Amino acid sequence: MAEEIALQVRMPLTGPAGPFALDIDLKIATGALVAIAGPSGSGKTTLLRAIAGLARPAEGRVRVGTALWCDTAARIHVPTRQRSIGLVFQDYALFPNMTVRGNVDYAIGSRARSDEVDELLQLVELDGLADAMPDRLSGGQKQRLALIRALARQPSLLMLDEPLSALDPAMRRKLQDDLLRLHRRFGTTTLLVSHDPSEILRLADRVIRLEHGEVVFDGTPAASLVGAVGEDPLLLTGIYLGACDSSDACAVLVEGRTLRLRLSEVSGLGVGDPVTLRIDDAVVQRHAPGHRDRLNGCPASAAESAEFPRI
Numbered sequence: 001m002a003e004e005i006a007l008q009v010r011m012p013l014t015g016p017a018g019p020f021a022l023d024i025d026l027k028i029a030t031g032a033l034v035a036i037a038g039p040s041g042s043g044k045t046t047l048l049r050a051i052a053g054l055a056r057p058a059e060g061r062v063r064v065g066t067a068l069w070c071d072t073a074a075r076i077h078v079p080t081r082q083r084s085i086g087l088v089f090q091d092y093a094l095f096p097n098m099t100v101r102g103n104v105d106y107a108i109g110s111r112a113r114s115d116e117v118d119e120l121l122q123l124v125e126l127d128g129l130a131d132a133m134p135d136r137l138s139g140g141q142k143q144r145l146a147l148i149r150a151l152a153r154q155p156s157l158l159m160l161d162e163p164l165s166a167l168d169p170a171m172r173r174k175l176q177d178d179l180l181r182l183h184r185r186f187g188t189t190t191l192l193v194s195h196d197p198s199e200i201l202r203l204a205d206r207v208i209r210l211e212h213g214e215v216v217f218d219g220t221p222a223a224s225l226v227g228a229v230g231e232d233p234l235l236l237t238g239i240y241l242g243a244c245d246s247s248d249a250c251a252v253l254v255e256g257r258t259l260r261l262r263l264s265e266v267s268g269l270g271v272g273d274p275v276t277l278r279i280d281d282a283v284v285q286r287h288a289p290g291h292r293d294r295l296n297g298c299p300a301s302a303a304e305s306a307e308f309p310r311i
Ligand SMILES: Nc1ncnc2c1ncn2[C@@H]1O[C@H](COP(=O)(O)OP(=O)(O)OP(=O)(O)O)[C@@H](O)[C@H]1O
Pocket: 012, 013, 014, 015, 016, 038, 039, 040, 041, 042, 043, 044, 045, 046, 047, 055
């Protein structure tokens, strides 16, 4: 369909272990919130930069809806400022010499209406700080301003590169809520670079994992957990929601999402009980508070479920 985003990017890169190529061919549905995960140096930021026009692919084509932003074969390279994008990076990048309101005004441009700016500031609880300069804001407030500024022009594509990684856990959580709320409100197609599995689980519809410039995983957030854990077991807490009717899987509410997981034993667990899921080496285990031993796991079935509806 014409609305989707089609990305083909091929670009030689040089990492600490030598040359490799960023080689991406993806389609993204309009309105999706897609997490881009993967180890350091795998090419996540470079992919965003290529989409934004800040890096030039050796070969590639970037189409967003009906707009062609880049087509190396046709020698098309639309400058960054003419691409309908919102960008938020870890380091805020606010205009330090403009007030909070001024930052949003500037992003909207000459058509800025003051009621529109007020509404945007209210959305992220910055209306009381409209006349403050950015250096008076906390890290979380700065990042909320950066988010709203990126969305102010209602871009076709929002790209967030580890936007919450400099924040403490409580503020991260708050900003994740804001991000979800803003995503639901504006429906902007979003690419979010994140290393944090619980953040991905909470926010994303789809996860793309890069390694050495290539897509090694493309699937649901829950399915991504199993492959992404590495040496460190991942512990997630959730609420047991009961057995699923048609399979031996159960439903567990984790980070605001219902996951269908096959747990080793569910005897003694009641609906509403808190559970800890241990996802380790493709094994999902659970132990309820009060159980003396961790129960044995069984092959993870996080990948089995096609849909994980948001609650
Ligand atoms: N223009 C370029 N030419 C050659 N190599 C590059 C270029 N830009 C980036 N690289 C290299 O490509 C690799 C991937 O960088 P990139 O910043 O995209 O990784 P990343 O996955 O975002 O990593 P991190 O999670 O640490 O931010 C790095 O080793 C980097 O040095």
